[in-house]
Ligand SMILES: NC(=O)C1=CN([C@@H]2O[C@H](COP(=O)(O)OP(=O)(O)OC[C@H]3O[C@@H](n4cnc5c(N)ncnc54)[C@H](OP(=O)(O)O)[C@@H]3O)[C@@H](O)[C@H]2O)[C@H](O)CC1
């Protein structure tokens with residue numbers, strides 16, 4: 001699914017209005033229908049609803065919604081906010097359509113008025129400002145927003161929480177609605193998938209209002225939201241396939257006290273399709289690895305506790321490095337040698353990334369198409385400190401394009417950034433994954449997919465999606481507290497199956 005910037009959405013709206021053709025007020029009616037349907041699915045008719053409508057088309061949606069709810073026997077109270085001089089034409093037309101609706105309680109509210117008392121059992125729906133926000137919310141509109149934020153009631157925002165810009169909020173010092181639900185139209189906004197806006201957006205949905213598919217196709221973007229409908233196809237194995245068709249992965253992982261990271265990454269790798277897996281480990285962990293991952297072959301290092309011996313790389317088609325390796329000096333040198341001598345695409349995580357951040361020359365030596373999987377702190381160590389994820393994504397795009405690397409910025413809505421700067425936000429996963437070991441599993445999954453023949457970008461996008469899907473499936477049996485990285489590995493089979501069934 002594409003994510004567009006506000007001016008692009010306005011263009012797509014305009015083209016739909018002209019070419020479908022459909023009157024703009026009827027497009028607004030479709031939007032209001034979707035809002036109404038969302039409410040009907042979530043709240044019974046005895047839930048009273050208080051609606052705030054601003055001066056633009058966001059307010060127009062709110063007014064139209066009040067009418068549809070009333071038609072469907074909900075009890076709706078509508079507050080028309082007096083902001084600025086004029087209301088938009090479609091907002092005014094919808095206010096006019098309320099004539100004859102004696103059962104909608106409609107009130108005007110301006111900056112001379114006291115704020116109304118809203119009983120705690122009401123759902124608040126707010127359509128104060130939408131994508132037409134031109135500046136941070138200040139003065140009286142900001143007071144209304146702060147007033148709503150102080151109430152205990154659940155709040156649903158129309159299109160976007162009022163006061164939030166659709167993309168870049170770095171300069172936004174105004175008031176912003178803290179919504180429990182945000183119901184947007186056709187596409188999510190970039191702001192929804194950025195961590196700095198977590199407090200405002202709540203649970204969001206993007207519902208179709210029938211914008212023209214051809215226009216959507218023809219409009220290009222750098223931002224995408226990956227649902228199961230947008231995934232690369234899973235490969236099917238042929239009858240005479242043998243292990244040699246699915247690559248031989250080398251995994252450099254684990255050190256004294258961190259063998260678990262190697263076990264998790266290795267298990268995830270062999271459960272993600274790799275034909276053969278060799279794990280390069282220090283001597284002490286020989287019997288642990290042999291018994292925990294009997295499917296893998298072992299390359300035993302000459303040292304006891306850490307990885308520091310040069311690899312003979314001929315047999316390997318892909319190389320993964322980082323989980324649990326530590327940052328000792330001899331290890332750093334071995335990683336340097338590994339990177340210098342590898343032509344195959346690499347998957348680099350954790351301490352491998354920390355070492356690169358202290359030896360920046362390694363960045364230029366990485367094989368093109370390699371995949372880096374930093375969490376925000378590791379990424380900031382690699383580049384510079386970022387206060388906003390919006391900015392971090394932009395830096396990651398520059399890095400991916402310049403170095404021809406794939407950057408997987410981990411977190412809620414993990415961003416997979418392609419060598420051409422395209423950003424694919426992931427849609428699966430849950431907060432129970434925020435635990436040690438989850439990242440090691442992801443490294444293993446991506447390595448397994450890469451080994452079995454997927455292009456690096458497909459391996460990264462699929463890997464991130466399946467990792468989150470497996471955790472979502474595991475959470476059906478576990479709790480946010482109890483879910484562990486091993487549960488993710490144990491649900492990989494079901495996760496791959498659930499994706500294949502839909503393709
Ligand atoms: N395809 C779709 O997504 C559809 C969306 N719809 C809805 O339309 C809105 C966008 O409507 P628009 O009229 O362009 O903009 P807004 O309603 O968000 O607001 C514009 C008015 O608000 C004033 N404004 C803006 N910022 C401020 C501020 N900080 N303080 C005070 N006033 C502000 C602005 O006044 P200006 O002085 O800035 O001109 C306007 O009066 C979208 O979000 C959807 O909800 C359609 O209904 C269907 C298609």
Ligand SMILES: [K+]
Pocket residue numbers: 058126127128129130157158159160161162
């Ligand atoms: K809004």
